[in-house]
Amino acid sequence: xxxxxxxxxxxxxxxxxxxxxxxxxxxxxxxxxxxxxxxxxxxxxxxxxxxxxxxxxxxxxxxxxxxxxxxxxxxxxxxxxxxxxxxxxxxxxxxxxxxxxxxxxxxxxxxxxxxxxxxxxxxxxxxxxxxxxxxxxxxxxxxxxxxxxxxxxxxxxxxxxxxxxxxxxxxxxxxxxxxxxxxxxxxxxxxxxxxxxxxxxxxxxxxxxxxxxxxxxxxxxxxxxxxxxxxxxxxxxxxxxxxxxxxxxxxxxxxxxxxxxxxxxxxxxxxxxxxxxxxxxxxxxxxxxxxxxxxxxxxxxxxxxxxxxxxxxx
Numbered sequence: 001x002x003x004x005x006x007x008x009x010x011x012x013x014x015x016x017x018x019x020x021x022x023x024x025x026x027x028x029x030x031x032x033x034x035x036x037x038x039x040x041x042x043x044x045x046x047x048x049x050x051x052x053x054x055x056x057x058x059x060x061x062x063x064x065x066x067x068x069x070x071x072x073x074x075x076x077x078x079x080x081x082x083x084x085x086x087x088x089x090x091x092x093x094x095x096x097x098x099x100x101x102x103x104x105x106x107x108x109x110x111x112x113x114x115x116x117x118x119x120x121x122x123x124x125x126x127x128x129x130x131x132x133x134x135x136x137x138x139x140x141x142x143x144x145x146x147x148x149x150x151x152x153x154x155x156x157x158x159x160x161x162x163x164x165x166x167x168x169x170x171x172x173x174x175x176x177x178x179x180x181x182x183x184x185x186x187x188x189x190x191x192x193x194x195x196x197x198x199x200x201x202x203x204x205x206x207x208x209x210x211x212x213x214x215x216x217x218x219x220x221x222x223x224x225x226x227x228x229x230x231x232x233x234x235x236x237x238x239x240x241x242x243x244x245x246x247x248x249x250x251x252x253x254x255x256x257x258x259x260x261x262x263x264x265x266x267x268x269x270x271x272x273x274x275x276x277x278x279x280x281x282x283x284x285x286x287x288x289x290x291x292x293x294x295x296x297x298x299x300x301x302x303x304x305x306x307x308x309x310x311x312x313x314x
Contacts, residue, residue, distance in 0.1 A: 054131045059124040066115050067137070074142035077105050081149045085217040090226065092233045099219075099239040106246045113254040117261055125262050134195045137255075138183060141203045148210045150247075151220045151289035158182055159285050171211050175204070179285045220290050234313055237293055244289045245310055249282055249303060256280050 009023075016023045039045065050068065053060045080098045087094065147156055153174050157165050161177045175181075184196025192200075215221075223231065223240060230236065259280065282303030288294065294302075298310060 055128040057124045057128045059120040060128040062115070062120050063125070063128070066112070066119075069112070070109060071140065071142055073105050073109055074140070074146060077102050077146055078142060078149065080105075081146070081219060084219060084222060085149060085214060087222075090222060092226070092230045092236045095223070095226075096233075096235050096239045099236075099243050103239070103243045103246050106243070106251050110246065110251045110254045113258045117258040120262075122262060129262075134193075134198070136195055138180070138195065139199045141199075141206070144180070144203070144207060145210055146247075147287075147289075148207065149214045149218055151218055153178075153211060153215070155220070155289060155291060156287070171208055175208060175211065179287065223290070238313055240290045241293050241310065241313070244293070248287045248289065252280060252282050252287075253303075 012026075013023050016026060051061060051064050053064065080101050084090065084095060084098050153171075154162060154165060154167075156179055157174065157177050158179045158181065165174055165177060181196070184193045184199070185191065186193075219240075223236070284303075286299070286302045288299065288302060291299065
């Protein structure tokens with residue numbers, strides 16, 4: 001028997017012996033298993049049968065598939081954040097590499113809004129959009145999870161209430177004052193819309209769990225727990241700034257621009273009935289994940305004229 005084969009068998013015996021498993025049984029199982037195929041590994045058939053239209057309009061299929069792709073990318077982003085958050089011996093090189101991965105995902109999401117903006121006929125959208133009510137992109141739970149995992153809760157609190165909330169505030173209270181809550185509440189009575197009630201009914205427990213889990217291991221807190229020398233690493237700072245800008249200005253404004261085309265820039269409501277302009281536009285809430293990495297001028301001008309450029313530090 002080839003020495004390499006013997007070595008592999010010994011390694012397998014050690015592997016399965018460590019978990020009190022019989023190697024011969026696993027080898028018998030390997031003999032009975034069928035070869036893997038691309039379509040079985042990716043579950044292609046299942047994936048391609050998840051697009052169910054509510055109307056006969058062809059461009060609704062574009063709308064459905066585009067949003068499903070978004071959710072898959074969001075899952076990839078959460079996967080990358082988790083690696084940083086739970087890393088036991090985090091280095092700047094690892095941190096930078098994962099931040100760049102996340103930025104590339106959001107770069108792709110930003111550019112892909114042209115699929116929505118230019119890839120659907122307005123007339124068709126206006127026909128099928130009413131069948132989506134009261135559903136809304138507002139209800140993307142994964143995007144909310146990305147926010148909770150990226151920064152400290154105070155940076156996600158409605159700008160009007162930040163001075164009254166700190167680390168000692170109960171999570172439940174903080175949840176009620178998150179910036180996106182304003183988009184689902186009557187500003188006079190505080191009553192929650194049906195859209196928001198549905199959203200919270202399905203995801204609130206998961207949100208509160210994630211808020212607690214990532215309270216001290218979100219990307220911003222992980223950065224601040226690094227040695228001072230690492231916190232001054234230019235590559236890391238630039239990666240943090242690029243991610244912040246990419247998510248909270250470029251991607252948001254691409255989304256905003258697509259919404260303006262299809263919903264309009266007057267008094268039209270989104271399908272879920274939200275005041276989407278003040279909820280979405282970054283100049284109102286100043287959603288900034290890593291606030292200390294921006295100058296006062298950059299902070300004050302956040303979202304104004306799309307902050308079309310920012311300085312790369314050297």
